Amino acid sequence: MPYPKLPAPAPGEVLLICTCYEEDKARWGEVLGALRGRQDGDAVVLDDGGVRLRLAEDPGWDYLQGGNLPALVPEGSAAPPIAAVVDIPVVYGGAAVLLVDLREIPGRGVRVPGDDLGRVLAALLGGSLRFDELVHGMDRFGVYQGDGWAPAIPTPTTVVRASFPRLPATEMTLLVRTDFTDDRAWRALVDALGEPDEDGGFSAGEGLSDRVELSAVVVDDREFEHLQPGQVPALVPPGEHTTMVALADAATMADPAHPVLVVDLYDTPGQVTRIPLAEAGSMAANLEISNMDFADFV
Incomplete structure (x- = not known):
C-alpha cells in the first residue's frame, strides 16, 4: 500500500510530520510542549526566527522512514527545502527532531534539538546555513552540534552524480x-x-x-x-x-x-x-x- 503524499506547505512554512501512531492516533511525545513557540491553529510559530511549523498527521505515515520523504512530494510541485520529522526515536527515546533534506541531496537527515530548532530552521530558510553544514556538524548520534563527540568517519557531502535508479526491494x-x-x-x-x-x-x-x-x-x-x-x-x-x-x-x-x-x-x-x-x-x-x-x- 503506497504512503500518502505530503501536503504542500505555505511559503516559509516547514512541515512537522508525525511518523509514530498508535491505533491511528498521532503520538507527538513531549515535542510540542518542548518547542519554543506559540500555537496558531494547526501550526506552531517558533519564537526564535518566526518559522511556522505546520503539523502534518496521517496514519498512513506510520513507521515511515525519513529518507522516503522525497518520494512523497506530489508530482509537479516544487519540493520544499526541508521537512521536520517526529519519529519513534523522538517520541519514545527523547531523540532530537529529524530534519530531512528535500532539495540539495534529498533524503539525508540530521537531528536538531527542539530548543535550537527555530534558529536552525530560520538560518536554513534564510540561506545563511546550508544542510551540508548541518551534516559536517553532527556528532556520532547524528545530532547537529551535539555533545556525543565527532564520528570517526565524517559523512561525505560531495555529490558526483545527481540521478540514480531505485535500489532493489528487499529485507536483507x-x-x-x-x-x-x-x-x-x-x-x-x-x-x-x-x-x-x-x-x-x-x-x-x-x-x-x-x-x-x-x-x-x-x-x-x-x-x-x-x-x-x-x-x-x-x-x-x-x-x-x-x-x-x-x-x-x-x-x-x-x-x-x-x-x-x-x-x-x-x-x-x-x-x-x-x-x-x-x-x-x-x-x-x-x-x-x-x-x-x-x-x-x-
Missing part, C-alpha cells in the same frame, strides 16, 4: 558496488560472501565471520557508480524495511579486509560508518533486532 542487507576500477578486488569481495542462495542473496560462511553470517543482496550495476551515502536513503523503496545498505567504494576495494561504507536508514538517514566485511553480519543482526543503534558502530 544491500551490498552496492559503487567503484568499478578494480574487477579483481570486487571478485575477491564477492567470493568472500560465499555462494548465492535460491533468492539471489549471499550468505557469508564461517570463514568470514565467527559471529553472525551476513545475508546480502549484491548490486553490481554501473548505474550506481559514484553513489554517495547521502543519496542512498531516498533510493530505498518506501515501505521496504531493508536492514542496512553497505557501499563497496574505492576504499573497500583497496583493503583486503574489504571495509564497507554502511549507510544509516533509520536513526539519521545518510549517516555513515565503515566496518570490515567480516563484521557486517553482526551489525546487520543487531540493527534488525534493535539490540544496538547505528551510533554504537560509529
Whole structure:
C-alpha cells in the first residue's frame, strides 16, 4: 500500500510530520510542549526566527522512514527545502527532531534539538546555513552540534552524480558496488560472501565471520557508480524495511579486509560508518533486532 503524499506547505512554512501512531492516533511525545513557540491553529510559530511549523498527521505515515520523504512530494510541485520529522526515536527515546533534506541531496537527515530548532530552521530558510553544514556538524548520534563527540568517519557531502535508479526491494542487507576500477578486488569481495542462495542473496560462511553470517543482496550495476551515502536513503523503496545498505567504494576495494561504507536508514538517514566485511553480519543482526543503534558502530 503506497504512503500518502505530503501536503504542500505555505511559503516559509516547514512541515512537522508525525511518523509514530498508535491505533491511528498521532503520538507527538513531549515535542510540542518542548518547542519554543506559540500555537496558531494547526501550526506552531517558533519564537526564535518566526518559522511556522505546520503539523502534518496521517496514519498512513506510520513507521515511515525519513529518507522516503522525497518520494512523497506530489508530482509537479516544487519540493520544499526541508521537512521536520517526529519519529519513534523522538517520541519514545527523547531523540532530537529529524530534519530531512528535500532539495540539495534529498533524503539525508540530521537531528536538531527542539530548543535550537527555530534558529536552525530560520538560518536554513534564510540561506545563511546550508544542510551540508548541518551534516559536517553532527556528532556520532547524528545530532547537529551535539555533545556525543565527532564520528570517526565524517559523512561525505560531495555529490558526483545527481540521478540514480531505485535500489532493489528487499529485507536483507544491500551490498552496492559503487567503484568499478578494480574487477579483481570486487571478485575477491564477492567470493568472500560465499555462494548465492535460491533468492539471489549471499550468505557469508564461517570463514568470514565467527559471529553472525551476513545475508546480502549484491548490486553490481554501473548505474550506481559514484553513489554517495547521502543519496542512498531516498533510493530505498518506501515501505521496504531493508536492514542496512553497505557501499563497496574505492576504499573497500583497496583493503583486503574489504571495509564497507554502511549507510544509516533509520536513526539519521545518510549517516555513515565503515566496518570490515567480516563484521557486517553482526551489525546487520543487531540493527534488525534493535539490540544496538547505528551510533554504537560509529
